[in-house]
Amino acid sequence: MNRILKYTEALNEALCEEMDRDPYITVFGQDVGELGGLWGMTKGIKARFGQHRIIEAPICESTMVGMSLGASLNGVKLLIDIQRIEFLLLGMSALVNEIAKFHYLTEGQAYQGVVIHSTTGALGGSGPQHSQSLESLFTHIPGLKVILPSSAFEGKGLLKSALRSRDPILFFDHVLLNFTKSTVPLADYTLPLTQARMVKLGTELTLLSNSHMLYRIENLLPEIARLGIDIELIDLRCIAPIDMPSIVKSVKKTGRLVIIHDPCKLGGYGQQIISHLMEFEFGALKHPPVLLGSKHFPIPHAPDLQREIFVSDKLILSTLALLSCKKNLKLP
Amino acid sequence: MAGHLLTMYKTMLMIRRFDEKLLDLFFQRKMSGFVHTSLGHEAIAVGAISALQSQDQVVSYYRGHGHCLAKGLSPKRLFDEILGKKTGYSKGRSGSVQLMNPESGVIASSGIVAQGLPIAVGAALANKMRANKRIVVVFFGDGATNNGVFFESLNCAAYLKLPLIFVCENNGLATSVRTEQTMANVNIHEKAKALGVQSQCVDGMDVEKVYTTVRQMAKKARADLVPFFLECKTRRLLGHTVADRFGAKIESKISPNFLAERDPLQLLKDKLIRSKLATKKALEKINTKDVLMKLDQALESSMKETPSESSDAFTSLFQDYE
Numbered sequence: 001m002n003r004i005l006k007y008t009e010a011l012n013e014a015l016c017e018e019m020d021r022d023p024y025i026t027v028f029g030q031d032v033g034e035l036g037g038l039w040g041m042t043k044g045i046k047a048r049f050g051q052h053r054i055i056e057a058p059i060c061e062s063t064m065v066g067m068s069l070g071a072s073l074n075g076v077k078l079l080i081d082i083q084r085i086e087f088l089l090l091g092m093s094a095l096v097n098e099i100a101k102f103h104y105l106t107e108g109q110a111y112q113g114v115v116i117h118s119t120t121g122a123l124g125g126s127g128p129q130h131s132q133s134l135e136s137l138f139t140h141i142p143g144l145k146v147i148l149p150s151s152a153f154e155g156k157g158l159l160k161s162a163l164r165s166r167d168p169i170l171f172f173d174h175v176l177l178n179f180t181k182s183t184v185p186l187a188d189y190t191l192p193l194t195q196a197r198m199v200k201l202g203t204e205l206t207l208l209s210n211s212h213m214l215y216r217i218e219n220l221l222p223e224i225a226r227l228g229i230d231i232e233l234i235d236l237r238c239i240a241p242i243d244m245p246s247i248v249k250s251v252k253k254t255g256r257l258v259i260i261h262d263p264c265k266l267g268g269y270g271q272q273i274i275s276h277l278m279e280f281e282f283g284a285l286k287h288p289p290v291l292l293g294s295k296h297f298p299i300p301h302a303p304d305l306q307r308e309i310f311v312s313d314k315l316i317l318s319t320l321a322l323l324s325c326k327k328n329l330k331l332p
Numbered sequence: 333m334a335g336h337l338l339t340m341y342k343t344m345l346m347i348r349r350f351d352e353k354l355l356d357l358f359f360q361r362k363m364s365g366f367v368h369t370s371l372g373h374e375a376i377a378v379g380a381i382s383a384l385q386s387q388d389q390v391v392s393y394y395r396g397h398g399h400c401l402a403k404g405l406s407p408k409r410l411f412d413e414i415l416g417k418k419t420g421y422s423k424g425r426s427g428s429v430q431l432m433n434p435e436s437g438v439i440a441s442s443g444i445v446a447q448g449l450p451i452a453v454g455a456a457l458a459n460k461m462r463a464n465k466r467i468v469v470v471f472f473g474d475g476a477t478n479n480g481v482f483f484e485s486l487n488c489a490a491y492l493k494l495p496l497i498f499v500c501e502n503n504g505l506a507t508s509v510r511t512e513q514t515m516a517n518v519n520i521h522e523k524a525k526a527l528g529v530q531s532q533c534v535d536g537m538d539v540e541k542v543y544t545t546v547r548q549m550a551k552k553a554r555a556d557l558v559p560f561f562l563e564c565k566t567r568r569l570l571g572h573t574v575a576d577r578f579g580a581k582i583e584s585k586i587s588p589n590f591l592a593e594r595d596p597l598q599l600l601k602d603k604l605i606r607s608k609l610a611t612k613k614a615l616e617k618i619n620t621k622d623v624l625m626k627l628d629q630a631l632e633s634s635m636k637e638t639p640s641e642s643s644d645a646f647t648s649l650f651q652d653y654e
Contacts, residue, residue, distance in 0.1 A: 024458075026461065055492070058488060060480075060484035062484060063453065063484035065450070066454065066485075067454030067457065067488065069450075070440065070455035070456070071454040071455065072458075073440065073454075073458070075458060075462060076458035076461050076462070093444055093447055094447060097443075097447065098440075098442060098451065102440075103648055104425060106434055108651050109433070109435045110434040110435070111434070113651070113652075142649055143649050143650070167650045167651055192654045
């Protein structure tokens with residue numbers, strides 16, 4: 001049986017099911033108890049599981065992140081809830097210096113993985129410190145898995161997998177996903193964390209995206225179809241490690257690649273993918289790969305200024321239109 | 333108590349000689365990298381860890397050889413790790429700075445100042461949730477108490493009421509800088525009090541004092557689920573690391589008088605002889621037979637171990653592969 005669930009309802013359901021399954025999963029974050037989390041992910045959990053399973057954390061991100069490692073060593077999985085990705089920067093040392101390397105140094109003697117949940121992206125008008133998509137930063141560090149769901153269905157399945165994983169998982173919701181809904185089965189299901197998802201098969205162009213950007217592209221599919229180019233749409237739900245085999249397979253078929261992501265292009269995973277293809281699969285490309293991302297600038301508050309920073313629907317469509325014309329050009 | 337003091341003496345001496353062996357290896361260029369020796373800190377590691385039960389856990393830091401030896405890790409495998417052997421506790425991936433072995437109770441160690449504290453807090457929270465009666469002891473230096481996570485961690489341990497003992501090894505120096513150069517209130521235990529953690533300050537050169545204090549704290553932490561803070565005043569006898577150019581300067585400041593009056597090993601030796609718990613000859617036998625001979629054997633067999641293979645560099649990044 002399927003229902004339509006809001007994104008946060010799906011996460012809430014995933015969390016409840018996993019907390020039922022494993023009595024040692026505990027939520028640790030700000031406003032997670034009475035308030036139920038900023039966007040409602042932990043709504044009702046305190047009443048259902050009791051206050052020892054959902055702990056209000058002081059605003060001390062460095063310590064919260066470090067604590068998740070210590071707890072995992074003694075068989076407790078703390079789901080660390082950090083309200084925005086900017087605040088997670090305070091936990092960088094614990095993430096980069098401790099957590100990412102811990103299994104490498106101890107080979108799973110006790111370590112049972114950690115899950116850090118946070119929110120990325122711009123809501124609109126939130127200014128330079130509350131609008132960033134900083135997920136690319138974390139892809140530079142070996143030993144972290146970075147997950148970006150694109151719908152309620154994906155969110156539920158991926159969060160359940162994250163809570164069962166023995167690796168360090170960074171689980172980032174784009175803030176605008178909180179306003180989306182999708183069909184979610186009632187049956188228990190998990191999704192593979194590190195595999196890219198084939199959204200739509202196609203033959204002429206590989207379009208790679210994720211998170212809320214993928215949701216936007218899915219809504220643009222009727223308009224894209226009118227451009228006369230048969231796209232293959234892939235959801236890169238995990239940006240570290242990158243599922244390169246799935247991408248290569250698709251590009252070998254289509255010969256064209258467009259990547260559209262929310263973070264800025266500079267030093268991001270889109271560039272990493274293109275670099276890999278240029279180095280190792282150059283012969284498969286019929287056209288130079290195209291990358292769309294935010295401008296490499298702070299994100300201003302005023303709507304007219306903010307609009308300048310992000311990839312617009314218009315830019316997405318005009319880029320694809322250009323490529324759909326070029327596909328028929330016979331190069332000398 | 334007599335046998336107990338002798339055991340502690342043996343372990344302290346083991347730590348001292350272990351670090352001296354490493355100094356030799358370093359200056360003979362027989363090891364790569366550098367080490368932070370715990371010469372002068374031995375009474376704290378041994379006093380505190382001897383006061384624990386075997387299932388209790390330790391979070392160490394970069395000056396951590398002493399904690400590992402006191403917790404019962406094998407000197408041979410510690411040498412293996414530092415010398416980059418496959419048989420090392422981390423297959424030679426960690427080296428001296430993050431010596432740990434969760435299975436043996438040294439559950440974590442950090443080379444980043446103060447960053448072991450949050451790990452210890454998380455470990456103690458999990459122990460409390462599992463009601464397993466274990467306590468955690470976390471060691472760190474005086475420099476760590478200026479770091480943000482120090483205050484955060486003490487606050488968390490206090491409001492969450494965790495069975496955890498914070499042990500500050502206050503040697504008065506952060507690398508080359510004296511404590512009072514970067515701290516207005518040098519009474520570090522007062523910081524803990526302000527955060528709601530019961531605290532004490534003891535002479536970190538007196539192993540018996542450290543032992544009895546930690547034993548009391550451990551008993552209460554275990555029974556009442558509360559954290560404690562112990563400041564141990566000590567002095568490191570060498571530089572921050574073996575490679576440290578300030579080392580020589582600090583060594584030159586350690587006078588023979590200081591060593592005679594304050595060296596934790598000398599203090600315990602004097603006490604054992606004075607109270608007729610051991611003869612000078614018996615103590616010398618401990619040095620040569622129980623400690624040096626064992627260490628020589630450990631080092632010799634460590635030298636013969638195969639170095640880590642190049643393929644060991646590229647395994648164990650993740651546990652789950654899909």
